[in-house]
Amino acid sequence: MTAPHITQSEAETAAVGRELASSLGAGDVVLLYGDLGAGKTAFTKGLAEGLGVSRDEVSSPTFTLMQEYRGGRLPLFHVDLYRLNDPREIDDLGLEEIAADGVLAIEWADKLPARLAPPRAIAVRFAHLDGDRRSVTIG
Numbered sequence: 259m260t261a262p263h264i265t266q267s268e269a270e271t272a273a274v275g276r277e278l279a280s281s282l283g284a285g286d287v288v289l290l291y292g293d294l295g296a297g298k299t300a301f302t303k304g305l306a307e308g309l310g311v312s313r314d315e316v317s318s319p320t321f322t323l324m325q326e327y328r329g330g331r332l333p334l335f336h337v338d339l340y341r342l343n344d345p346r347e348i349d350d351l352g353l354e355e356i357a358a359d360g361v362l363a364i365e366w367a368d369k370l371p372a373r374l375a376p377p378r379a380i381a382v383r384f385a386h387l388d389g390d391r392r393s394v395t396i397g
Contacts, residue, residue, distance in 0.1 A: 262385075262393040271297040271384075272304030272313065274394050278380070279308020282361050284332055287376040289367035292384030297392045298365045301382065305363055306334050324351065333360030339369040 265271040278288070288305065290298040303313040310330025317325065323341070327334040335356050353374060356362055364370060367381070385393040 260395065260397050262395040264387070265297070265392045265394060267390055268297070268300040271300040271392055271394060272307065274396075275301040275304025275306075276308035277304075278382075278396060279305045279361070282309070282332070284360055285358055285378065286361050287357050287379040288361065288363045289370070289375075289379050289381045290363060290365045290384070291367055291381065293386065296384035296386055297394065298384060301384070301394065302334075302336055302363050302365070305361065306330070306336075309334050309361060324356075335360055335362045337362065337364045339364060339366040342369060 263274045265274060282288075282305075290301065292298055299316070303316045306316045306327055307313045309327075309332050311327040311334055312329075315327055316336065323338060325336045327336065337351065337353065337356075353362065353364070353370075354376070357376060362376075380396065383393075383395045385395075387393055
């Protein structure tokens with residue numbers, strides 16, 4: 259686990275995601291953990307930018323469950339498990355197949371059943387500090 263990145267703004271949180279994206283390849287899964295408003299979607303906007311997708315295209319998929327962003331060096335699949343409470347609903351998403359062709363970012367990864375946890379996953383944990391400050395820990 260790396261030392262936490264302390265960010266002061268949404269733009270700084272996105273920059274941490276952009277930096278991580280440079281090391282990602284097809285099949286990589288990024289598991290995002292943190293409370294509401296902790297920076298998960300801002301970080302994912304940075305991932306998109308780092309993969310060559312416009313950050314303006316990225317929005318939280320809370321109601322659609324999954325967004326797909328293409329046009330960069332790899333597709334980014336952005337999943338939000340917040341509204342899913344039954345593990346069978348998560349099974350039905352077919353996350354294993356989705357991840358093969360690009361990078362998969364999963365918000366609310368704590369809802370992911372252990373049996374579905376990908377072996378090559380990168381955990382990113384977000385914590386509120388004071389004001390707009392966030393702690394972002396990768397690993």
